[in-house]
Amino acid sequence: MNSSSQVGGDFPHFMWQEIHQQPDVLATCLSQSLAAPALPLPSQIHILACGSSRHAGLVAQYWFEQVARIPTRVRSASEYGAAPLPLVPDTLTIAITQSGETSDTLTAVDRYRQQAAPLPFASRLRLLGITNQPASSLAQRVDQVLPTLAGAEIGVAATKTFISQLGVLAALMVGFVQRSQTLPESELQQLVHHLRSLPQQIQSILKQDSALQQLAAAFVLTKHSIVLGQGVNRAIALE
Numbered sequence: 001m002n003s004s005s006q007v008g009g010d011f012p013h014f015m016w017q018e019i020h021q022q023p024d025v026l027a028t029c030l031s032q033s034l035a036a037p038a039l040p041l042p043s044q045i046h047i048l049a050c051g052s053s054r055h056a057g058l059v060a061q062y063w064f065e066q067v068a069r070i071p072t073r074v075r076s077a078s079e080y081g082a083a084p085l086p087l088v089p090d091t092l093t094i095a096i097t098q099s100g101e102t103s104d105t106l107t108a109v110d111r112y113r114q115q116a117a118p119l120p121f122a123s124r125l126r127l128l129g130i131t132n133q134p135a136s137s138l139a140q141r142v143d144q145v146l147p148t149l150a151g152a153e154i155g156v157a158a159t160k161t162f163i164s165q166l167g168v169l170a171a172l173m174v175g176f177v178q179r180s181q182t183l184p185e186s187e188l189q190q191l192v193h194h195l196r197s198l199p200q201q202i203q204s205i206l207k208q209d210s211a212l213q214q215l216a217a218a219f220v221l222t223k224h225s226i227v228l229g230q231g232v233n234r235a236i237a238l239e
Helices: 014-020 022-035 051-066 103-116 160-180 185-206 209-219 232-238
Strands: 044-049 072-076 091-096 126-131 144-147
Touching (some): 014 022, 022 185, 044 051, 044 103, 051 072, 051 091, 051 160, 051 232, 091 103, 126 160, 144 160
Parallel strands (some): 044 091, 091 126, 126 144
């Protein structure tokens, strides 16, 4: 890690700083994403991503299918060239990459464009990019970019970029629910309220610094671990 003199405040390293930036990052992300116009309702959704971005896509798959009732498939971008997903009219394909420069994801997007171009319903297909870098190579390949607005992430492990990807995907889900009316209006408004309260909830958890340090000390010498999760938490367990 570079000199800690570049780290703001009392943080000993960049990753800890970026963990503590999550409430503000998520608040900004949700404020813009929830205010954006809802996209047309797709017949199905495909998500292409790698690593942590793929895990965010797996969370979104649960949201899109279980809440918005839209069939959704998540394909590792590295596998898309060998096994492209079948396209039907009004398919929404979402490519997720923090940097916008992930080679496998860009290659998958290029393969998608080759696959879609000759189809008679190509005009009814939509390619969306979710990235932290709106001026990236991904932005040049997609129909629309949804920025995560996380700012530079220097720590190796995804922290604020992962949670901001989830913020954008949650806002997309809300827009689809508005159009499909799969939830009563009162439940939808309650869902939006819960989303907007997340930054404050994260802040309250981060204030439990001493408890978190004690947990870390208890696990630091552990050589093996098993992380369990079911439903939407399966993807969080993977991450």
